[in-house]
Amino acid sequence: MDAYDIFKKLTKGLTFKHRVLGVKNNDYKIKPMLKNEDIKNDIDLKRIEDEIELKQEIESNVSGSQTESHASEESEDELQILEGVRIEKKKEKTKKKSKLDPEKLKKKLELEEHNRFRNEHGIKVVGRHVPCALKDFNELVSRYNVSKALVDTVVQCGYTEPTPIQRQALPCLLEGRQIVATAPTGSGKTAAFLLPLFHILGAPQGGPRALVLCPTRELAHQIYREALRLSASTQLRCSVVKSVKQSKVKERESTIRRSDVIISTPNRLCYLLNQDNVGIALDKVQWLIVDEADKMFEGSVEEVDTFRQQLDVITRACSAKLAMFSATHTPALAKWARHNMRGLINLTVGHRNAAASSVQQELVFCGNESGKLLAFRQLVQRGLRPPVLVFVQSKDRAKQLFKELLYDGINVDVIHADRTQAQRDNVVRSFRVGRIWVLICTELMGRGMDFRGVNLVINYDFPPSAIAYIHRVGRAGRAGATGRAVTFFTQDDVANLRSIASVMRQSGCAVPEYMLAMKQDPNKRKQLMKRALRRDKISTVLEKPDKRKLDKETPDSEKAKTTEEVKSGKNKKLRRIENNNKEGKKSKKQLEKGKKIMKKKKKPKNK
Numbered sequence: 273m274d275a276y277d278i279f280k281k282l283t284k285g286l287t288f289k290h291r292v293l294g295v296k297n298n299d300y301k302i303k304p305m306l307k308n309e310d311i312k313n314d315i316d317l318k319r320i321e322d323e324i325e326l327k328q329e330i331e332s333n334v335s336g337s338q339t340e341s342h343a344s345e346e347s348e349d350e351l352q353i354l355e356g357v358r359i360e361k362k363k364e365k366t367k368k369k370s371k372l373d374p375e376k377l378k379k380k381l382e383l384e385e386h387n388r389f390r391n392e393h394g395i396k397v398v399g400r401h402v403p404c405a406l407k408d409f410n411e412l413v414s415r416y417n418v419s420k421a422l423v424d425t426v427v428q429c430g431y432t433e434p435t436p437i438q439r440q441a442l443p444c445l446l447e448g449r450q451i452v453a454t455a456p457t458g459s460g461k462t463a464a465f466l467l468p469l470f471h472i473l474g475a476p477q478g479g480p481r482a483l484v485l486c487p488t489r490e491l492a493h494q495i496y497r498e499a500l501r502l503s504a505s506t507q508l509r510c511s512v513v514k515s516v517k518q519s520k521v522k523e524r525e526s527t528i529r530r531s532d533v534i535i536s537t538p539n540r541l542c543y544l545l546n547q548d549n550v551g552i553a554l555d556k557v558q559w560l561i562v563d564e565a566d567k568m569f570e571g572s573v574e575e576v577d578t579f580r581q582q583l584d585v586i587t588r589a590c591s592a593k594l595a596m597f598s599a600t601h602t603p604a605l606a607k608w609a610r611h612n613m614r615g616l617i618n619l620t621v622g623h624r625n626a627a628a629s630s631v632q633q634e635l636v637f638c639g640n641e642s643g644k645l646l647a648f649r650q651l652v653q654r655g656l657r658p659p660v661l662v663f664v665q666s667k668d669r670a671k672q673l674f675k676e677l678l679y680d681g682i683n684v685d686v687i688h689a690d691r692t693q694a695q696r697d698n699v700v701r702s703f704r705v706g707r708i709w710v711l712i713c714t715e716l717m718g719r720g721m722d723f724r725g726v727n728l729v730i731n732y733d734f735p736p737s738a739i740a741y742i743h744r745v746g747r748a749g750r751a752g753a754t755g756r757a758v759t760f761f762t763q764d765d766v767a768n769l770r771s772i773a774s775v776m777r778q779s780g781c782a783v784p785e786y787m788l789a790m791k792q793d794p795n796k797r798k799q800l801m802k803r804a805l806r807r808d809k810i811s812t813v814l815e816k817p818d819k820r821k822l823d824k825e826t827p828d829s830e831k832a833k834t835t836e837e838v839k840s841g842k843n844k845k846l847r848r849i850e851n852n853n854k855e856g857k858k859s860k861k862q863l864e865k866g867k868k869i870m871k872k873k874k875k876p877k878n879k
């Protein structure tokens with residue numbers, strides 16, 4: 273009888289749940305007390321291991337529960353089976369038993385249920401002790417003691433059930449957790465941050481006690497309108513920081529002091545904070561909400577007077593909790609949040625950095641600038657269903673396109689930074705009520721703007737980045753509606769074509785394979801982020817070609833020909849002057865010179 277046989281006899285009836293020797297989490301451990309030189313026994317132990325595994329497999333197939341009871345019956349702490357080989361019962365066994373504690377099991381099942389619910393709504397969370405998502409708005413009353421009147425107002429606004437971002441962001445903010453929330457365009461992020469504020473602030477006290485920052489004045493006004501709607505049942509005072517002319521500074525100061533919630537661009541608020549004669553204190557601010565948060569971290573750290581620096585000024589002026597919201601997420605935002613937000617919860621709905629799946633997207637190759645105008649007019653001919661948003665890359669191009677379309681018989685208007693605030697407000701209002709069918713705009717309107725019923729977005733100029741694309745096309749297909757986005761592109765736009773094609777593919781739209789396989793030049797893409805591409809003027813009137821562009825694009829042979837032509841043109845001119853001189857005719861310059869001399873001569877000497 274060898275060692276293996278003895279071991280087999282002694283361990284009859286015993287079950288080894290996991291592999292023994294060298295494997296973690298085993299219930300029993302064989303502690304080799306052998307000297308290193310005893311190799312034979314070592315080999316035996318290996319064999320024993322394999323045998324035990326096999327036995328265990330067979331036993332568990334016959335009766336799973338029986339094996340459990342066998343193991344539990346064994347009360348000895350240690351089994352001396354061989355000289356030098358000892359089986360030790362692991363102390364962790366009692367711990368494992370406690371895992372089956374009914375309380376813990378209940379909690380575990382509940383957690384699994386919450387995760388399943390989140391998965392159903394495409395919600396992903398990263399963070400510690402994340403509050404569970406809301407089933408419906410009434411839960412706000414039962415779980416968080418939110419006033420019934422506030423919940424009723426929400427329902428009156430037509431919000432019958434919470435959107436996924438609202439399901440998860442509302443409990444987080446109501447439990448005082450700092451969050452970075454990323455959810456698709458048009459998915460109700462505004463209400464997701466306004467509602468908890470109204471509950472937390474309770475009765476009006478002034479302050480201000482909550483700040484909402486966003487990148488544009490238009491968006492600030494839109495958030496303000498939504499805040500007025502949702503806070504109708506409360507006495508809270510919400511204000512938007514309007515123009516900050518020197519004459520109005522004092523007026524703004526008192527409005528801010530009396531308000532509970534302030535909505536502003538970082539720029540305007542910083543301007544007021546920097547005024548010597550203005551005493552705005554942000555020390556009472558409890559919550560700082562940043563909408564379109566990733567926009568605040570665009571550009572490099574070295575750049576001056578950026579949103580990032582303005583945000584730093586504001587966060588230093590108040591010791592508030594932070595919540596960041598956007599449809600897109602960037603590494604710069606993630607880094608800042610990691611360093612500045614304690615107990616952070618990262619909350620994502622759907623795919624990060626994806627276009628809204630409710631928007632049907634297509635790419636149209638137009639060849640060149642005149643091709644774009646032609647493609648646009650073809651779209652109009654086929655019939656546009658207003659309201660339509662048309663994006664161009666600069667205010668000059670917005671003006672040019674407006675001039676072209678003005679007489680095309682469509683109600684068109686334009687909005688850009690060169691228009692006065694009153695004009696901009698007027699245009700937005702007219703577009704909302706349907707007086708304007710086609711609105712030409714720049715990146716100014718790309719983020720956050722919520723125009724009900726926009727069913728077509730035309731990217732007349734290719735977006736400078738995939739992030740800009742996601743926000744632009746997200747002006748259509750909002751709040752559960754469907755929409756369409758058409759993006760024109762020319763040979764000049766290939767730098768960003770692949771990334772935008774990937775975004776389209778991710779949201780389920782058809783894109784040609786070659787676009788996804790294209791090489792991308794990261795330097796060119798970075799340049800495009802800083803400075804927009806130079807494009808030919810939008811015009812049906814033939815213009816002189818841009819000489820600089822011509823020089824770049826014309827091949828050398830062609831260039832030589834062109835230079836020859838220019839030279840011969842110059843020579844022709846010279847020849848004409850020469851001929852004129854020969855014939856005794858004077859050039860214009862010569863005539864003017866002569867006139868001046870004559871005038872001098874005519875001046876009276878005795879003055």
Ligand SMILES: Nc1ncnc2c1ncn2[C@@H]1O[C@H](COP(=O)(O)OP(=O)(O)OP(=O)(O)O)[C@@H](O)[C@H]1O
Nearest residue numbers: 431433434435457458459460461462599720722751
């Ligand atoms: N629970 C809800 N049920 C129905 N509609 C809702 C709900 N919550 C918000 N909405 C509506 O959805 C639309 C889009 O909301 P909102 O502007 O807040 O979107 P967003 O996520 O901030 O979009 P963006 O990323 O473009 O800024 C609004 O018209 C709003 O009234």
